[in-house]
Amino acid sequence: MSMNRPTATALAAALCLLTAACGGSSGDDKASAKSTEAAAAKSGYPVTVDNCGQKQTFQKAPSRVVVMNGASVAEVSTLLALGLQDKIVANQQTYGASEVAGRAAAIKALPTGDVKLNDAYDIPREAMLGLRPDLVLSTTSYGFDEKNGFATREQLKSVGAGTYVSPQGCDQDTSKMTIADSYQLLRDMGKIFNVSDRAEKLIAASEKSIAAVADKVKGEKKPKVMVLFSNMSMGGNDFSSVVAKGIYNDILAKAGGSNAFENASKTSFADLSKEKVAVTDVDALVVIAYNDPNPGAYAQKLLKEFPQWPAAKNKTYVTLSDSMYLGPSNDLAVEKIAKALHPKAS
Template identity: 50%
Template structure:
């Protein structure tokens, strides 16, 4: 995942509101049945899309993310996925990484981070899910949203990252995860499942918030070792993202939340050393030994309270937009306020 990129056909079914401009290559006998609640119209990134049927040929772009594919797996619609480029190889939910690994994989373009335009069109998708606007930027070699729409494929992005990481619309919160689940639930005809996931998450987070209410608010670092989001030595420190909401609900605060308007801070070792850090969240992104990364940080910054107390937790997909933010909230809360559990 590198947010300097950051972070690609013929469709079997015409799904756009304006039509595809040509006949569908899929015959009526092989078209998927109309799902409950369809047609569904959504507005995504200021564009309107109408789904006459549930997507049956879904492709997930990478963008370095995993929350979108996790959401589809949690909703039980894996069979509608024909190509997946999202994988951390790790998950905070038992069995999730293995379920994602079983999905049909797609080839990432050589020297790039996602599916090339030619590769995408050859898949004949009817629905393409991205992570940021970069996933549909022709300058990166990817199929644009308009190109995909013209061949019958609707697209979806988180509304907060429509234009790419450099043009973020506000800071993501856990509510954005719920919005994504509800969107996917409606599109795939499993709105009831989506609502159950949302309500279960809300209930658990409310229980955790009640436990930590009134306590101290330790300063937490969020870092993805091995990532390069900029030129500075520490360019993968989370500054403004969904993790800020997760920290707040877990009874903490982002130690680097105000240092930049970007999603990730791009900091020198000297700047990091001057910041008080009480605890660390290590994000495991294809890392063979994330615990060693915590040891490395504590060796570099022994003055931190986090280093003195060896206070850290390793997370992966639950700390991103997705269906499992309650897992991250609970694990961080237990790290920060063990006496409350």
């Protein structure tokens, strides 16, 4: 006689009640409960993470992780720094370069899931569900917005997938982001994957490195720095990828500098005319490469275009990639910028 599973389960429960033949004594039950609790404590699970007003609970470490694009490498770099690359079944993040030796190649070697991307160069709903993830990482809540053709957090939960939006990404406003958010991302991933010890070691090393640099440049004059992405257009003006606010400013401050265009916008980026850029004193350039193989050429082009800048006269510029954004390597950006701004002090 065939029987579906719910019926079989219900029948077994009924027989237990009628015959009192299932299970052992209350003492056995208590022992079993203690054994289960001990096993859970040893495994570190379940764990719960509060994320954008939602509680995400994990019964075990995710093993099918999908990393959405989001014009970021924060999430994939964090997973790699924690030694979790084997958990990734699809990654869409890449800057094509990194301050960490071997990281760009490691990212390139990750599986992409062989999915057809949408117009935002990211994973649409049906393709996402087809990947059978148990954890999906998105830089901001944009990646879970149904209006954009993405799988929602509720839809992913219904198929057993946890979801995570990186710090300051809940309202899609990264203007308040600081280095502390990079540490929060590390801690959350450490908790979810039960590798908190690794996360804390990385954080401690970063804090120590940044503190040492900040101590060396303490009391020095803070040069005005222009931070922008190379060969990238985000608006209608000649300079639409100029950084105004966000983690970049925290990094600059730790390196002994200040953002020349901090007040040019209330959001993370300023959309500036060539005239506005020309009349601003710029002591140094920080050019961030986003899949640009030669950001140095772009920096040199700007220095020639604005010879009146102190930066042009002193040829002071730095090219960076992933360390200047949310992620596990902000200490490298702080160190490199400090050396350019304060060569004698650092």
